[in-house]
Amino acid sequence: MTASALTRPGERDRLSSKIAEIDWRLVGLISIIAGVGCAMQYSIAGGSWEPWALKQMIRFGVLLVAMLVLAMVHPKWWFRAAYPMYAVLLFMVLLIEFTPLGYEPAGAGAKNWLNLGFTRIQPAEFMKIGLVLALARWYHDHTAQDARWSWKLLIPAGLIGLPFILVAKQPDLGSAMIIGLTGAVLMFLAGLSWRVIAAGIAAVVAIVPPFVMFGMHDYQRNRVLTFLSPESDPSGTGYNIIQSKIALGSGGVMGRGYGLGSQSQLEFLPERHTDFIFSTVAEEFGFLGSFTLIACYIGVILVALRIASLSYSHFGRIAASGMVAFFALFVLINGAMVMGLAPVVGVPMPLLSYGGSSMMTIxxxxxxxxxTRVHRYAELPKGQGLF
Incomplete structure (x- = not known):
């Protein structure tokens, strides 16, 4: 009897067999988006590799290798690391809030970085992965009834609420939104009762207005109110949205051409290499270029969701779906932000925007x-949770 008859494809231990199981469509789409990001940073810098394009290219190359190495790791290690990783990352977020190790970069408006001496990191970014793994572990160890409606749901709600509150208090509203929405999406995917979902939506609708008026810092409140009417303060809080809309509209159907975007090249467009880089793409490559890029993002999401659906373990399905969820939320929120459909909250366009912490998380x-794809046949034990 051959080895292939004794083992299912995802269970073979040979490295060559695992490499063959990698979904290279996903790797290719990710590489295309990151390549476009590096090309745009080269263009924005006036046809220079410095200060952004070369660093971003090297960073992506290193992280691409790391991603492929992590693909070889058996899900049981992710499973065992879920709660400890969540606890360590939550502790780091607490260190920012309650110790001198937390600091605020110049002009950032939020104390959301941790200075460890030998390096500086942004724990809120990695907290997204820690939260997804912790929730996947919890739902793996509990019944469908617990996931639908049970007092035990207070535990995943607490897992979501703690980092959400701490990160929002920094204040890093963008990361807090991603954390809260990712957690909500995972609870929905795990089978949360529609009655609870309806009650939650009603509660959010009721809470948002007083939170905007009394719970936000003044500059955050101005951002939220200004996005409704940016023309009311065109040289102040409305400037970013107005310039972004000009860039989006000036590209037309075909775009102005690579390296010829006036809004980005003349530095009218703020944060043109980070939060508003999609506006630069639209200006230089127009509707067709923007549509093609969005199609690549949709391709990544669909392929990754397909991978999640193939997992034999509930942990694998929930964890992979959670990773897709926060990636999709990045795309959705940044896209809405640059088009003036959402407040400017500092959420980058994944793989496209310049930056280390965000790309590393993705x-x-x-x-x-x-x-999950390589080890899709792996089965993990149930009832091993800490709670």
């Missing part, structure tokens, strides 16, 4: 998605 997340 690539590590897709490493887990690919691990």
């Amino acid at each position: 690539m590590f997340g897709f490493g887990l998605v690919l691990s």
